Amino acid sequence: MSRTAILSTLVDPLIRQNPVTLQILGICSALAVTTSVATALVMSASLTVVIVMAALMISLIRHHIPNAIRLIIQIIIIASLVIVIDQCLQAYLPDISRKLSVFVSLITTNCLVLGRTESFSRLNPPLPAMLDALGNGLGYSLVLIVIGAIRELFGAGSLLGYQVLTTVDQGGSFTPLNLMLLAPSAFFLLGGLVWAIRTVVPEQTEELEHTPPEMEANRE
């Protein structure tokens, strides 16, 4: 593999082929865990570790996986990794683990992880597979952290727990936007983010499903 190919495998999923904003994969956890930057960071790290390890293992045994049961094998590998990560979080970061609740275990069914192992790791040697997984994990992390930062900043006035804007309750002038801590705001923000990215990178825009009828300005 040439150097540019390696680089593009790693960098492409950050913006150009971003799994969340372009392929709209892994949305469920992206909405659920982004109320604060800390949970978003831990979730991103867990997912990135799981996806890279899964890519390595599946890529190593790719010639031995029977085609008919390949999904079962992939899910078993991913699920075992997720259980390990979940136990580690419960042992070392109990508070955050409680906040993330089921969403770490749900990495098992995250379409992003299975999507990459099924479409890339299964067909490629270990190194490119891991790079691709790392790139996708980082792309997912980027979106999660951006949305988590916006939600925490405007919903609570803090970032990673440090008070950036003093709220009215603390004698400041910033009124927290409660809506930011509710799930719908993540939808709005994600939609706005997709809009912004597609304005900057117009080739991501999907083709119109319908063409609006032409309006005639002066009808007799």
Place this chain on the structure above:
Amino acid sequence: MIRGIWDREMVALMLLAAVMPMALIWLWYGGTAALSRLLLTLLVAGIWHLLFMLIRAQPPSFAGALTALAVAMLAPVELNLFQLVLGISFGVVMAELVMGGWGRNVLNPATVTLAFLGFGFPAAAWPDLPLPVAWAAIPAALMGMLAGVIPVHILLAGLLTAALALGAGLPVEPILPVAGLVLVLLVADPVASASTRAGGWMNGQLYGALMTLFAMYWEQTSPVQMAVSAALLASLAAPILDEIAIATWLQRRRGRLG
């Protein structure tokens, strides 16, 4: 929809003319505070319409003034400038302009703005509208119906549900004025409500039923918040009500014609 003089802007202007009684009486009672609020909402909505015209070549609409009026009348009162601007920007852009402008929106932008402000700033108190403003909703509704820009079935269905609830002795009397005003101002919107006849009946009844339910069980809130929430839910349900109406019509037709 263009038939003779009836293009989109004509409908918007007729709607504006129809709600004038409400607007004028509200301004009369609200004084300069109400006027400055209305000017602010008009300015923000106007700026967004202008920006979308300049950037996306989307024709601006007088319906923006309608949104501004509804928001100025019904938005929570203690909001500061930033919160009000944020709310109305969200409603006008996300609910109306990104969909392609008035006529293509799924939800009424004013309803979305008010729901956004209500959920975003739950501590701010909702306005107490003076009773004459609610009375002014009646001539407004009549003018709108005569001009054909306010759907009749939705109003009738809403009134019928209110009458049924009153007849059954349910405690809906204190919320009736605000419910009627919001019915005319937000629910009976020609774009975001159900557009088939049967769908319109169901839409009005759904709004009335939700209001009755909220009046009975939603404690510690104001009638305006109940009405805005009911309007939002009824508006969200409008497409499926139309779908049900069309499906039953097709079913009946198939039964008749074989």
